[in-house]
Amino acid sequence: MDKKILLAEALKRRIISMELAPGAVVDEVALSEEFGLSRSPVRELLRQMAAEGYLELEANRATRVSSMSHQSLRNFFLAAPLIYISTTQLAAINATQIEIKQLKQIQQSFREAIDQGDIEGRVYFNNQFHLEIGRIADNPYLLPSLQRLLIDHARLGKIFYRSPTTEDMQEDLNTAVLQHEQIIQAIESHNAGEAGEIIRLHMDLSRRRMTEYVVPTGLDVPVSY
Structure with missing residues (x-):
């Protein structure tokens, strides 16, 4: 299976299982190393997942898991x-x-x-x-x-x-x-x-x-x- 697809599935599962808690920082470098991907496709995936509601992206701030206020x-x-x-x-x-x-x-x-x-x-x-x-x-x-x-x-x-x-x-x-x-x-x-x-x-x-x-x-x- 494509590495990007594997990363997407793993990250989504970590979020909905609360392994990654609401508001937690998503370590882009660690994900790149874990799944053997360069930073560019990881960033692209994070933007996609933010559009779907899994993540929050803000200028000059680390990517975070969507909050639960x-x-x-x-x-x-x-x-x-x-x-x-x-x-x-x-x-x-x-x-x-x-x-x-x-x-x-x-x-x-x-x-x-x-x-x-x-x-x-x-x-x-x-x-x-x-x-x-x-x-x-x-x-x-x-x-x-x-x-x-x-x-x-x-x-x-x-x-x-x-x-x-x-x-x-x-x-x-x-x-x-x-x-x-x-x-x-x-x-x-x-x-x-x-x-x-x-x-x-x-x-x-x-x-x-x-x-x-x-x-x-x-x-x-x-x-x-």
Whole structure:
């Protein structure tokens, strides 16, 4: 595989897994050495990833991982249901059998990660599940917004999953698996209305749990979708 592609995948995974924390400096020289690339393609990639929302570029300042401020969290919880419902409904309209098969394979990996207690896998394959739905939706206006949302959704999920697994949390994980299955069924039957309702409930489950763990007291966050 192309070294630049390998670097892109590795850097994205480090960001959504929180290995590189929000606001952390990205060492361009170290990345060049690690992946055997010159500085020019690394800089080009960093600019591309900044456009996608993974990184922040400012003049006369080191490249940093995109931050997660109180305002950005509030914006996330406001925008997420709108984007997820729209893309999931469009996926139900547009999905082909080949695309549904790929979605089922991702779901199998998500289920296995939960069964094995694999926190990194849970976050990664949940991210891939919703990204695949966005690709199936096939809308050039919605996909960039979804991709930006997924960065913070993954990072919020990682903070949440890092907490000790309680009975309530395990119950929510089981519910998330079931809702993914129901989303797939709705997409496969091309039922956009049902797909939209299930993803709304799915996002409400995420919102309730994530806000318990990561939203500071006093931060105004939408309480229902």
